[in-house]
Amino acid sequence: MAASVTCPVTIRIQEADFDIARETALLTKSRTDIGAVVSFSGICRADEDSANIAALTLEHYPGMAEEEIKRHVDEAVSRWPLNGVTVIHRVGRFMPGENIVLVLTASQHRQAAFQAAEFLMDYLKTNAPFWKKEESEAGTGWVEAQARDDEAAARWTKP
Template identity: 50%
Template sequence: MMIRIQQHDFDMTTELAQLRAGSPQVGAIVSFVGTVRDINDGSPVSQMELEHYPGMTEKSIDAILVQAQARWPIADALVIHRIGPLLPTDQIVLVAVAAAHRGEAFAACEFIMDYLKTQAPFWKKEQTPDGARWVDARVVDDMALDKWAARP
């Protein structure tokens, strides 16, 4: 399991190749890439800045990966999350899961992303025509966790 918090961009092709390398039992890799949108809550966004709590953030993400590994037989997982100033279309996050079968990989990837959105200590500030604003937690993200509470 690999966790990286970084300012610089990532190359998804390279990252997925490294996740797959040397693992002949892997039959599926599922990935998710989140990007910066140019609009949020009806307002144009010219820039987003992401902050985190060093040490605590990695520990939180590690706990999420441990939970995913306990639920599904995954071979490996990768979370890369960017911090600092980002522009629309920039990549923010990569979540990738390797498993023997696609079902486990899809479920684990979605689980990790759902928990990452709500449980990892990241803060987003957007620049809009009306000035800077902090992004509040979204109810829909919290609701996404409910489906996992009902599953073993």
């Protein structure tokens, strides 16, 4: 499906926290063509597979990360009739409860917004050039890819 003529895209990688309400307001300001906004916010949780997480550190490959996210946002815009997209991914050290990632997708109708948001999150979990290091009672280590995330992303592959 073709995207609407105007589909503003915001992609940011930053250390600073974000405000979901503010980002949604920026995306929809003065727009009467938007009937649905889907938001996904990823938050640092306190446990993973029964280990208590003290902190999570996210690193990225500057330049490449933004390019890769843009490539997948462009794909989402070409697949669904979107009227706006925002992707904000934080880097740095996070404590449980802190925001990590925000994906906002706007469309005239909810189905496109939901599907595009899910597509983008599946991509961010599997292929975006970010690396996670967990600090827990068991020690500190880099997080390996999860098969469940790869399986979720595989459903978006075009036949």
